[in-house]
Amino acid sequence: MNVTDAPEPVVLTEVGATEVALALDDNQVAALRAVDLVRVRRAAGGQWKIKAGRKVGAIRIGDLEIEVTPKVGVANMLFFLGYAAHPGFRPEDVAGIPTAGLWPALATSLIRHTRRALASGPLRGYAAVDDALPLVRGRIRFGDHVAGRPGMPLPIEVRYDEYNLDIPENQILRTAIRRMLAVPRLRPADQTDLAELDARLAGVTVLSPATPAPRWHNSRLNARYAPALRLSELILRYCSADPGTGTHAIAAFVVNMEKVFEAFIGTALREALSAYPGNTETPGKDTLDEGQAIRIEPDVLHIINGRPAAVFDAKYKIEPGAGKPTNPDVYQMFAYCAALDLRIGWIIYAEGSEPPTTWRVRNSNITVGYRPLNLRQPPAQLLKDVQYFADSAMRAASPLRLGHV
Structure with a gap:
């Protein structure tokens, strides 16, 4: 058994025999148990022992960082995740992924694919907009108008199509970028690059954690987006980041191998x-x-x-x-x-x-x-x-x- 103090990252191997003893507060213990990346049990001297199981990934709780590395490697793990969800996920989607650390792997891969996707400018498309206007544009939403404005002729509840950036492909990309930006202690260079990409998608809707990713379909127009979208969907599905319920910001990426x-x-x-x-x-x-x-x-x-x-x-x-x-x-x-x-x-x-x-x-x-x-x-x-x-x-x-x- 090894004894260590945060903030040095704690790295364990999937189904490994190593146990690590840490000094944890109640919020950290609660977060680790909620995420269920590692097994946590009380040890002597007010410390806690953690051990890896069959789940792999990484969690950051304030200054505490724990990573359970998959025996197959990070790149292959991401390929398995992507291919299982979408056979269009190709081996080249994970080519060149860094081997040191899950967070750097996710951040640098997202940056690389998104830069390629946006190289010739963000995609635009027609998106449905619901609005209340003083004149008719598109189609009148009679049911909404009667329910919300009975007896009032104006404004009129309408739905129309607008050609803009707020399309499913860009929503998925920007939400993944924002999810990664919320990861505590991300490398400064990655933060800068992600912030730059986020600015290029200004005005695009950021999906809430409870909102499922919108559907998109392969086409000639969005072919350059496909690798970035496939990786972004993995991030939206498996990566969570929030301020935390206690004193720590929390980010986690956890999968059951x-x-x-x-x-x-x-x-x-x-x-x-x-x-x-x-x-x-x-x-x-x-x-x-x-x-x-x-x-x-x-x-x-x-x-x-x-x-x-x-x-x-x-x-x-x-x-x-x-x-x-x-x-x-x-x-x-x-x-x-x-x-x-x-x-x-x-x-x-x-x-x-x-x-x-x-x-x-x-x-x-x-x-x-x-x-x-x-x-x-x-x-x-x-x-x-x-x-x-x-x-x-x-x-x-x-x-x-x-x-x-």
């Missing part, structure tokens, strides 16, 4: 299997028993002509010595195959320590396959590995399920 891995595998396999007939469910939904009382939900289920054709389950087990397939995992996949009438099912392990293998179950025609996936490799190669694995799984599927004789 187990959930991230499952979501990434689901999206990556769905994309890889899109070249085959049928559709992919993530997760799959079926039942184990004939009475349909016991539900099963494999992480990925590919269906052709209404019948299961391939089943996969993702396991994020990266603790030391945990990369080997466990009996419960194999039993679970065997149950999936038996219930779905499949002759083979696949377990995908993150950072598996054993070579790929299969087990043929005695007194049955069912085989359980195990495949490790190296999450530390570059994203482009990782997607190639998933595609290769999906192709192999479909070749092993029953020809009748694939529509072949």
Whole structure:
């Protein structure tokens, strides 16, 4: 166990064994427990012990800074997050991300992508405006007018389209910039750059934390915005910053890597299997028993002509010595195959320590396959590995399920 005093950053490794003892006040303890990035327990001498679990990210509470680094690296973590939410998230979206610290990685990447997006000027577009005017412009909002101004002819409640900067793309960018500017103790150079970019989007609506990000659609006009928008959406979803309820300003970026891995595998396999007939469910939904009382939900289920054709389950087990397939995992996949009438099912392990293998179950025609996936490799190669694995799984599927004789 190490003993340290803030303000030096405390850096822990995901699922690491290290515990750190800190002198914390009640507000800091409450914030750490609310964010749930690390485990917190009382120690001797009025101190508190913190330890990393399966969540990764960073939190700043006043002068206290704690970071839990992902074993896959910050760039790959951001790629998994982005790709799981949007397959359009590309490996180049995280190229060149700094390796030292999550906050610098987020800030410098946002600055770089936003500068490129705004290089030829901010996008403009038509945005709907609700207003009360002394004359008719656009369409009259009769219901609002009658409800708010009964018997009054003027002003008139209207809605019209105005060509300006206040469009969804710019709202997402500016809100992400403001969210990063609220991070305490951000590097001065990053603060300056972010403030400059914020000024370029003056007049654009900043979304409140409770407001979901507006939808945007890829087009020829906003193609230069796409990388910045994808990163900005991650910041809006996972990054929070506020003055705090006590004496400390708080900023946090926290993700559960187990959930991230499952979501990434689901999206990556769905994309890889899109070249085959049928559709992919993530997760799959079926039942184990004939009475349909016991539900099963494999992480990925590919269906052709209404019948299961391939089943996969993702396991994020990266603790030391945990990369080997466990009996419960194999039993679970065997149950999936038996219930779905499949002759083979696949377990995908993150950072598996054993070579790929299969087990043929005695007194049955069912085989359980195990495949490790190296999450530390570059994203482009990782997607190639998933595609290769999906192709192999479909070749092993029953020809009748694939529509072949």
